[in-house]
Amino acid sequence: MPSTLLQKVWDAHTVRRLPNGQTQLFIGLHLVHEVTTPQAFDMLRARGWTVKFPERTVATVDHIVPTRDQRRPFMDVMAEDMLSALERNCREAGIRLFDLSTGSQGIVHVIGPELGLTQPGMTIACGDSHTSTHGAFGAVAFGIGTSQVRDVLASQCLAMEPLKVRRIRVDGRLAHGVFAKDVILEIIRRLGVQGGVGYAYEYAGEVVDRMSMDERMTICNMSIEGGARAGYVNPDDATVDYLRGRRFSPAGDAFDRAEAWWKSMASDPGAAYDDEVLIDGSAIRPTVTWGINPGQSVYVDEKLPTARELPSSDRAAIEEALQFMGFHAGDPIAGTKVDVAFIGSCTNARLSDLREAARVIRGHRVAPHVKALVVPGSQGVRLAAEREGLDRVFTEAGFEWRGAGCSMCLAMNPDRLEGREVCASSSNRNFKGRQGSPTGRTLLMSPAMVAAAALAGEVVDVRRFRD
Numbered sequence: 001m002p003s004t005l006l007q008k009v010w011d012a013h014t015v016r017r018l019p020n021g022q023t024q025l026f027i028g029l030h031l032v033h034e035v036t037t038p039q040a041f042d043m044l045r046a047r048g049w050t051v052k053f054p055e056r057t058v059a060t061v062d063h064i065v066p067t068r069d070q071r072r073p074f075m076d077v078m079a080e081d082m083l084s085a086l087e088r089n090c091r092e093a094g095i096r097l098f099d100l101s102t103g104s105q106g107i108v109h110v111i112g113p114e115l116g117l118t119q120p121g122m123t124i125a126c127g128d129s130h131t132s133t134h135g136a137f138g139a140v141a142f143g144i145g146t147s148q149v150r151d152v153l154a155s156q157c158l159a160m161e162p163l164k165v166r167r168i169r170v171d172g173r174l175a176h177g178v179f180a181k182d183v184i185l186e187i188i189r190r191l192g193v194q195g196g197v198g199y200a201y202e203y204a205g206e207v208v209d210r211m212s213m214d215e216r217m218t219i220c221n222m223s224i225e226g227g228a229r230a231g232y233v234n235p236d237d238a239t240v241d242y243l244r245g246r247r248f249s250p251a252g253d254a255f256d257r258a259e260a261w262w263k264s265m266a267s268d269p270g271a272a273y274d275d276e277v278l279i280d281g282s283a284i285r286p287t288v289t290w291g292i293n294p295g296q297s298v299y300v301d302e303k304l305p306t307a308r309e310l311p312s313s314d315r316a317a318i319e320e321a322l323q324f325m326g327f328h329a330g331d332p333i334a335g336t337k338v339d340v341a342f343i344g345s346c347t348n349a350r351l352s353d354l355r356e357a358a359r360v361i362r363g364h365r366v367a368p369h370v371k372a373l374v375v376p377g378s379q380g381v382r383l384a385a386e387r388e389g390l391d392r393v394f395t396e397a398g399f400e401w402r403g404a405g406c407s408m409c410l411a412m413n414p415d416r417l418e419g420r421e422v423c424a425s426s427s428n429r430n431f432k433g434r435q436g437s438p439t440g441r442t443l444l445m446s447p448a449m450v451a452a453a454a455l456a457g458e459v460v461d462v463r464r465f466r467d
Contacts, residue, residue, distance in 0.1 A: 106378020
């Protein structure tokens with residue numbers, strides 16, 4: 001029978017069906033970083049266990065690294081201790097570590113694809129919720145907790161609940177000034193932050209087919225924000241072209257064989273889905289979140305919702321968000337003053353993201369009251385951007401050009417909001433306290449929209465700045 005990619009990958013990696021209904025899945029690639037691993041390694045030692053397949057685990061440092069000054073030892077003692085622990089654990093277990101000295105360090109969900117570690121048909125796990133990013137390549141990728149990190153280290157397996165599949169087709173053609181970030185915010189706005197619970201999302205349609213791999217990663221990255229356990233795009237020529245020549249991709253005849261297998265893993269015509277959603281991509285406009293979850297968003301030319309416009313079940317959440325953000329129902333989102341502009345994160349810190357932001361910024365200056373920073377997603381992205389002169393575009397406009405890391409997305413480092421600051425952010429979460437201040441306020445948008453907000457000093461339609 002015709003099968004979805006999820007079913008094909010699931011079946012190929014099934015070790016056994018467990019009595020509780022879960023599946024024991026073999027994990028093809030395990031990505032680790034400094035935050036969710038120290039306890040996992042301690043648990044291994046306490047039980048006398050070793051890392052089963054160290055060659056299938058790859059480590060980097062991203063969450064706690066400072067981006068302004070990355071010299072060792074770090075001024076933050078806890079950050080230095082966490083990185084030292086990761087270095088020690090990787091050394092003892094024989095795990096490859098891409099640290100600050102390698103030239104390949106970066107956010108785990110950026111370096112996996114750019115190094116060719118992420119490949120179609122894989123199962124991938126990482127102790128980070130945005131592991132769904134890797135689904136852009138036709139992999140089935142899960143974020144896991146610390147105890148599950150321990151289990152994968154010890155057995156290379158993971159016990160997983162079976163998933164349903166929802167196919168989300170985005171057809172038509174995106175309008176000028178609309179990007180992948182706007183598409184995924186539209187999906188979450190429509191389906192809700194819990195709409196994907198129990199599902200994997202398969203992204204398809206004319207808009208997705210035309211997307212670059214960077215754009216597909218943005219879409220898949222935020223699947224978790226819509227409640228989905230995973231999100232993926234079927235592998236195609238764009239996938240293969242991206243992977244050709246990457247450091248850890250197959251080479252020569254092996255690449256040709258891999259290409260044939262990768263494409264065979266795509267969902268079959270006629271495959272059955274548990275649910276299907278159709279979205280007109282041509283109707284999507286530049287989008288901004290206004291609340292405290294990624295589903296609370298409006299188009300930049302819209303006004304904030306009023307209680308009477310929404311189901312009664314949503315009203316309490318709307319009122320809470322409005323109160324926290326200091327907004328009023330019916331307010332326009334455009335014109336909202338911003339204090340900080342952040343371009344970065346595993347959602348939108350790749351080279352194409354920086355190029356789009358630089359197109360908006362070139363020849364302009366950041367508003368005097370705005371603190372603006374650009375944090376490339378990896379050392380590789382940073383170097384490539386500097387070769388193109390993008391760093392000069394940003395710095396001449398008044399942006400700070402930083403080293404690679406997670407930075408303000410999670411604020412487990414010196415980059416964080418202060419007090420009630422409002423941040424225009426290209427990251428993925430706008431929860432209370434997400435960017436380091438319990439009262440700080442986050443507005444999610446595309447990198448180009450962040451760039452426009454930095455220049456105007458307020459939320460503004462990016463199409464004002466684009467030719």
